[in-house]
Amino acid sequence: MMKEKSRIRITNYQGKFFYRLIDSFFILAIMYIAIKLNQHVVTMSYVSVALLGVLFYSYIAESLDIYSGWRTAKLRSLSLHTAFCWAASIASLTLLGYFSKTGIEFSRLVMGNWFVGSFIALIGWRILAFATIHYMHKQGFHTRKAVIIGMTTQGQELSANLLKNPELGIVMQGFYDDRAPSRLEGSAPVLGNINDALSLAKTGQVQNVYIALPMQAQRRINQILDAFSDSTVNTYIVPDFFTFNLLHSRWYTIGDVNAFSIFDTPFNGLLNWVKRFEDLVLSSIILLLISPVLLAIAIGVKLSSPGPVIFKQNRYGLDGKPIQVWKFRSMRVMDNGSKVQQATKGDPRVTPFGAFIRRTSLDELPQFFNVLQGTMSIVGPRPHAVAHNEQYRTIVNRYMLRHKVKPGITGWAQINGWRGETDTVDKMEKRVQFDLDYIHRWSLWFDIKIVFLTIFKGFVGKNVY
Numbered sequence: 001m002m003k004e005k006s007r008i009r010i011t012n013y014q015g016k017f018f019y020r021l022i023d024s025f026f027i028l029a030i031m032y033i034a035i036k037l038n039q040h041v042v043t044m045s046y047v048s049v050a051l052l053g054v055l056f057y058s059y060i061a062e063s064l065d066i067y068s069g070w071r072t073a074k075l076r077s078l079s080l081h082t083a084f085c086w087a088a089s090i091a092s093l094t095l096l097g098y099f100s101k102t103g104i105e106f107s108r109l110v111m112g113n114w115f116v117g118s119f120i121a122l123i124g125w126r127i128l129a130f131a132t133i134h135y136m137h138k139q140g141f142h143t144r145k146a147v148i149i150g151m152t153t154q155g156q157e158l159s160a161n162l163l164k165n166p167e168l169g170i171v172m173q174g175f176y177d178d179r180a181p182s183r184l185e186g187s188a189p190v191l192g193n194i195n196d197a198l199s200l201a202k203t204g205q206v207q208n209v210y211i212a213l214p215m216q217a218q219r220r221i222n223q224i225l226d227a228f229s230d231s232t233v234n235t236y237i238v239p240d241f242f243t244f245n246l247l248h249s250r251w252y253t254i255g256d257v258n259a260f261s262i263f264d265t266p267f268n269g270l271l272n273w274v275k276r277f278e279d280l281v282l283s284s285i286i287l288l289l290i291s292p293v294l295l296a297i298a299i300g301v302k303l304s305s306p307g308p309v310i311f312k313q314n315r316y317g318l319d320g321k322p323i324q325v326w327k328f329r330s331m332r333v334m335d336n337g338s339k340v341q342q343a344t345k346g347d348p349r350v351t352p353f354g355a356f357i358r359r360t361s362l363d364e365l366p367q368f369f370n371v372l373q374g375t376m377s378i379v380g381p382r383p384h385a386v387a388h389n390e391q392y393r394t395i396v397n398r399y400m401l402r403h404k405v406k407p408g409i410t411g412w413a414q415i416n417g418w419r420g421e422t423d424t425v426d427k428m429e430k431r432v433q434f435d436l437d438y439i440h441r442w443s444l445w446f447d448i449k450i451v452f453l454t455i456f457k458g459f460v461g462k463n464v465y
Helices: 015-037 044-064 075-100 108-138 153-164 194-202 218-228 270-304 352-359 367-373 386-392 399-404 425-441 444-458
Strands: 144-149 170-176 190-192 208-211 234-237 248-254 257-263 310-316 322-328 377-379 408-410
Touching: 015 044, 015 108, 044 075, 044 108, 075 108, 144 153, 144 194, 153 170, 153 248, 153 257, 170 194, 190 194, 194 218, 208 218, 218 234, 218 257, 270 322, 270 352, 270 367, 270 377, 270 444, 310 386, 322 367, 367 408, 377 444, 386 399, 386 425, 399 425, 408 444, 425 444
Parallel strands: 144 170, 144 208, 170 190, 208 234, 377 408
Antiparallel strands: 234 257, 248 257, 310 322
């Protein structure tokens, strides 16, 4: 049984891996270019020093934490830290070459070109990335509307930083607070109470919520977190002190203000493209491999009972937005009405052939077309019926947070046995618990692990009817 986890934690932001990968690529590529431009031969000595350069740079960069909060960092600060990391790496290599008496093996021209070229590349791609992001934000792409809960000193400081740094792409909407005007710590207008902000969150009118209440108001903060967990907004706490236990959170720097996320998506910036690339490649390969199976099942469905081969179900997708999920039809009559009617053992609506494809998950194969379409992912929380969502979001705490990512064909909950009929609240709570654990733990390698385990554990379930 999976142990219950606390509300807040520090999670290693998986984007670090890809930013490191880009830096490492440039360091190695510039070495190769420098060797070829100066008409030298690539030797093991050059390969070794290039790899040592990557190793030293990665270690120093990690020590300075230059990969955390990359999207919301300041370009000047990030560039200075990057320059220092590379300069320190070069100094380390120089000292190593001096004491090991191996410096004579290398061309000074090659090494000089490598030092300067890598410096330009490491700074240059960051400048280009920031310029691109800034331009997109100015054009209104990938911006997020934000509200601040709490007219406090740290809330006003955050607001000032958001207004001062438009390149962050976070558009400040205003303050919301339940307290009497005499208890507020500033003169900025308060647009409404916290329930008003919650309404904006539930209707998708804001994407970021920053809670800037005093940390001694822990009970009130917990109530607010519980309330906003019934939405899909990114939720952050802007603390007025930093000594509490941060077990499950991600730190961000917004201008000069520190904040940590409570409810957040792992797919920001580059990682969103990585996840999409993974889905496109895997779904394309799988569809090519299973095309004969798709044809055979389509014929079986058509022969089993009158009606269409494909059944389209209404589901909630990313951020709780409605999508249509494709399945091979397995029932004589299917319903997307307001009442939840799950398939049960011996359900008369299920055809004999339908029972087979449901039990083996073959009815879900058309969802690879949903993945190509972009409404689903290979790996993610399984999509539930709309009526199910409306029922359980009022019963299961943090239920809607599973919609922070696209629904998947397979998922962490399914390979751990939480697949099929959820006839009790406890079963749904366990499924949601694993879904949220997946979101917190996501990495490319975690997805690959789940896909691999699905082959052995995820297709057949004893609770699937």
